[in-house]
Amino acid sequence: MTEQIASIVAEEQAPPAGRRNKTQLKRRSLLDRLGWFAFILPVVLGVLIFSFYPMVISLYYSFFKTYTGTTNMPSFYVNGFLNFGVFNYKKLFTLDSEVWIALRVTFTYAIVVVPLSLVLSFLVALLLNSQVKGIGVFRVIYYLPVIIPTTISGLLWADFFDARFGLANNILASLRLPESRFLTSAQTALPTFMAMQLWTLGASMILWLSALKNVPQSLIESAKLDGAGPLRRLWKIIVPMCTPILFYNLITGIIGALQLYGPVMTLMGQNGAGPDNALLFYAYKIYGTAFADWNMGYACALAWFLFVIIAALTALIFRTNKWVYYGDGE
Amino acid sequence: MRKLLQKLAIILLAVSCVMGASACDGFGGGGNGGGYQPVDVALDPNTEAHLIAVVDVDSFEKKLLEDAAKGFQTHFPNVSIEVIQNGDVISYIRSGDQVDIMSVIGENVSFFASQGVLTELDPYLEAQEFDTSKYFPSMMDLGKDTVSKKQYMMPRDYSRIVLFYNKDLFDRLNVSYPVDTEESPWTWEAFLAKCEEIKTAMAAGGADYKNYVPVEGSMSYDILNWGIVSSYGVDCLLKDDFTLVDKGSPTYANWQKGMTAARDLIKSGYSLDSDNYSPSHFQTGVAAMAFGVAPAMQGFNLGQINYDVISFPAIGNTPKAPSGTSGYAIANGSGNKNIAWAFLNYLMSEEGQTVLTTGTGLVPVLTALAEDKNAAWRGMKNGKGNDINIDALLSYSERDVIADWFGNLPALARSPYKGFYNNFLKLVCDGKKSFEQGYTLLAQNIDQIKRDYPEYFV
Structure with missing residues (x-):
């Protein structure tokens, strides 16, 4: 009896066939x-946990003046950070003269190396775009330095530019040119380092090469028929057609230059700032503040200042990107 | 197929969430899991435990401790010790991983203790009735917190800076070997005379010795520099309020003398400034002499250098010899503190010390074993397989001085002080600033840190 009543109630409460179908569809x-979310969730979680959360928490930490490092606190608590305030930002702008040295070194490097690297890699790509037998071998040779690990190339360059026993001075001596102190002098350390960084221009070169391959031959042929010389064709057709890659290389080049750290560390070891702070790059300053001075709050403030600079520069470049050619109607 | 993939993705997601949640449960376990454990130094040999020991990223350090662990297992067969390499042990502990034993260099003991990651060893020493007088006192002092004077680390070996000299290079330059006898004691003056002799001989050798250098020694390396400065009678660079000693005080005058002696070594062309200094010049045979510690002999042997050793040159009437080593400590978060202490106690025993020092280039910290003429560790040879003057590694131990130039400066202030001091040493030793200028800059830096970070000094 009870079962009968239950089945009648269930029938009465069940939605009509149309609604049932809708519910099933829903x-x-x-x-x-959910399936598609599940596919992207690992990446989203990764970004949230390993990029977004550290960014936000580092902004919070940047307002703590003192880092004691004590560990005997509950999990997820702000371990060892004391004295909330704006002291770190005050120190950054008014008290710490090293910040401005680091900014000067970093911006000098960026201003010289980024354009130079763009021009040289473009010229190399132009050469490697020619239809010559065995050109593939040259492409590999130019790209090879990019796949050599930074640590290995750092050690090689350190040996090459060793002021006392390095090959560089031997070459200069054999050419009867005056020897240089390279990385051991405040005057020559940064130029030497800049020259070394051009070693990896193969990375931009490969992007230029792909852009050059996409320049329509019909345009080149038409220009030729109209009597345009090689330089005119380069300036009026090839370069404008490659501006998206130029734009990309410019943005990544500036960001990379302002965040430069690894090559300095591998080349100079613990003495990463070089003679008289000649190689005190901003990112190295952040590292030293965090892991040599154990001043984590101040290191976070320094990192956020760099973030603001990079964001502002990137925004500026994006706002002035009218010169970039994205195709018809753009 | 698409549905199958979707289902798989959902299952994967669910599994990830469960695993993530279970992993989160472990946060803080390694750092805080120790809890109170009553001291017990009379453990049952059948005690079962698995210990995690963390050493620096150095295969030598790893093998050394693994070999010692094998010896320990003959006494505690049910204890296994896993040796892990990690260059940042504090972060490793904070990440929640279990650590029982950790390698710590003497200079870091106070800082690590201030971070709360080390276990105080005094209760174990007391319960064990451990006789610390059987060990080189300078090395035992290295294991103490500079402020509280509590023991946190047991030294691994006896290590202090001596002078190595390349016998083949001396022969080629026709320069006699340095000696240390009653008639001609090995003093700083004798050392300078030897440097001059070598420099002259190298200059006479022309292009063959163009880039050679009489002595490999970084004068701005703090502990080496301190060996020179403290020989001039300087005990501490700071006053009671942690500001620099006063200009014009006797300590200031003696400090200046020491710094001048260090700088003159570079100025005279006997050694290289910090920009040109390389720790591999002796190993590659281009430096005639080198300041170094016993473990450096491994590198010299790889370079097949035919070297011998003499003690650190005696400076003035109160000569000092710069000393320092690393050792082992018990992590504060360890859940196996008693068995970890048993392992440390084994390392300090004659058997443990023999394992640590035989064929490794290390000198025992146990005085009796170090002075035993027949001990196995004395079988050290140079890069050409020749005997070396082992006694020079031990002699004049009363001259030992450790890195105590900041006295009982609190641990939090040590990092910034160290940074300023190292900068001062470079500037002055390299001749980029006079001692007075360097002193003024250092004093300003210290005053600023005192003003800006008073909480460091509490």
């Missing part, structure tokens, strides 16, 4: 969406 659609 459920399927939800399952569909």
